[in-house]
Amino acid sequence: MDEVDLKHIFFGKFDGRKILRCIQCGTCSASCPLTDQMDYAPRELFALIRDGEMITALRSNTLWYCVSCYYCIVRCPQEIPVTDLIYALKQMAVQQGLCPACHKLPDMYHSFTRVVAQYGRVNETVLMARYALRHPVDALGNLPMALRMFLKRRLDLFPSRLRQPDRIARLLAEAKRQETP
Numbered sequence: 001m002d003e004v005d006l007k008h009i010f011f012g013k014f015d016g017r018k019i020l021r022c023i024q025c026g027t028c029s030a031s032c033p034l035t036d037q038m039d040y041a042p043r044e045l046f047a048l049i050r051d052g053e054m055i056t057a058l059r060s061n062t063l064w065y066c067v068s069c070y071y072c073i074v075r076c077p078q079e080i081p082v083t084d085l086i087y088a089l090k091q092m093a094v095q096q097g098l099c100p101a102c103h104k105l106p107d108m109y110h111s112f113t114r115v116v117a118q119y120g121r122v123n124e125t126v127l128m129a130r131y132a133l134r135h136p137v138d139a140l141g142n143l144p145m146a147l148r149m150f151l152k153r154r155l156d157l158f159p160s161r162l163r164q165p166d167r168i169a170r171l172l173a174e175a176k177r178q179e180t181p
């Protein structure tokens with residue numbers, strides 16, 4: 001898919017047209033606690049998209065460093081839903097296979113969704129076991145913390161299911177169907 005098609009999807013399906021209201025004041029970037037880690041601050045991200053550089057925007061680590069603190073939305077003088085649009089870009093990056101290879105959060109999200117679809121709720125042990133298949137070194141590094149949590153009874157070894165986990169699975173499947181461009 002080329003840049004024009006991607007911009008069309010973002011503007012149409014994900015309501016990305018709202019970035020056209022951006023006056024590039026930089027308030028969002030100045031408010032963001034993670035800009036020093038990001039390839040592009042939120043203001044720059046929107047400028048890239050307006051210039052048609054969709055693939056660069058979707059490959060950016062900005063999407064994965066956003067911690068959804070919502071400061072940018074609260075302070076934007078144009079009432080642009082910055083965080084929501086970043087979520088939309090995350091979805092697009094996953095769908096188009098454009099997540100930055102070095103970043104692990106997409107794998108964590110993927111594992112999270114699969115665990116919820118299977119059991120109807122999150123179980124941290126299963127979640128980390130699935131994640132460990134892709135990032136074993138990370139998982140090993142987290143073992144001491146997992147042990148401490150287990151000893152404080154904050155970690156269930158075995159997952160419990162909802163009575164009807166298939167209903168959650170159907171919800172997730174419907175959400176996925178609606179997200180598909």
Ligand code: SF4
Pocket residue numbers: 021022023024025026027028029042043046075076077078079080082
């Ligand atoms: S605060 Fe709003 S108007 Fe200002 S640069 Fe950020 S998104 Fe654009």
Ligand code: SF4
Pocket residue numbers: 028031032033034042065066067068069070071072073082083086
């Ligand atoms: S919601 Fe994301 S982009 Fe906005 S200020 Fe917080 S971390 Fe930065």
